[in-house]
Amino acid sequence: MSRVLVTGSADGLGLATADALLSAGHEVVVHARNPQRAAALKGLTDRGADLVVGDFTDRDAVRGIAAALDGTALDAVVHNAGVWSGPAVMPVNIVAPYLLTALLPGPRRLVYLSSGSHFSGRPALERTDWQGRKPGSYADSKLFVTALAAAVARLRPDVVSNAVDPGWVPTKMGGPSAPDDLELGHRTQEWLAVSDDPEALTSGGYWYHRERREPHAAVHDEAFQDRLLRALAEETGTAL
Template identity: 60%
Template sequence: MARILVTGSAEGLGRATAASLLDDGHDVVVHARNKARLSAIGDLLARGAGRVVGDLADLDQVRGLAEQAEVLGPFDAVIHNAGVIDGPALLPVNVVAPYVLTALVPAKRLIYLSSNMHRGGKPDLTRADWSGTRETLSYSDSKLLVTALMAAIARRWPGTLANAVDPGWVPTRMGGPSASDDLELGHVTQAWLSASDDHDALVSGRYWFHQRTEEPHSSVHNEVFQDELLTALADHSGITLPHH
């Protein structure tokens, strides 16, 4: 049995992932943006899930969420599932929060939700407003950055299994009703990577789609770009990745 934290688990893929892991007998900690959102995961809590609360768009609340998680840990895996598709919170939620939680919540396995849209992103940090006062980059840009973050972690922390997952274009609230991929498959890869002892799952630095590895944007494995990203995130958050 593994202890696994799933961010953004009040709905959509995060909720499906948490429920699937509970079904498999794992010790799951779910996350909601605020206490009012806990009602959406009342059934998961009733089944024994732990919970943390915090708005990932607010850096102070992300630190507070990490403190809550520390009480409930240690974790075997963290699934960085939470995300937004647009608006000023795009970078704080999609990139800054995963970085901060990676630095502050240790785990043996780290899974970051990416998207095939990351291939349309630009490896340019000069316009990034990490604080979220305005929207400066696109969703594609944010997913390129979080995928590069995954690759940086895999390189910096060889004892940790870090991977990124494209769940497909699925009909969640974010994906919309016209999404063409299978919602039932959308959570499978990240749940598998977080807990399976299958040989194929015990790898790091990969980009996955439906339990198959694919080649990501060429900048993802550019070490200079990775280091620039880590420096920018450390400067903004005041939190430096610990050495492993």
């Protein structure tokens, strides 16, 4: 059985992912941004899940989560936490997963939540507001995190790193009229996090409902990956 951290697991896809992994017998670490949100996870913690709390808009809080998990034998991280709009887009959707990736070198499987919206993202970093002083572009943030997944796959050959488009599903973020299947929306990330299927052990992919697809051309552009990693390292003071 594996030990998996699922970020942003107080509701939606993160909650469904954590619940399914726990039900399958895996050890799970759940995450909420504050104690009020953590109350929603009592059903999982009562069943044995561990809990970490920290607001991903606060880099010191992200570092605190990494410190709290130092020495914990994590097998996988599902970078699920995300926001759709507002100033928190870049801090939550790309800076936090980058920092956790840099600060938690142990996990051998990494799954990053992407989106079909990443195809509308722009591979331009010069005017990106990483600190969230103004609203950020969701599409750009998802392009960046998809490229991060590919960069980790390239630079850490002993790590299985992939990005997943869960589809437009009826969560709080997606809205009640979203057309995709909520159940299918979380199965791929679980599969990539714990399965021994040969396909699940491949790295550097962009997946939709367990089918590997071709992402935005910039995702596998190594020069863009390197620029992104340099920008995030300079911004956070932490190199991958």
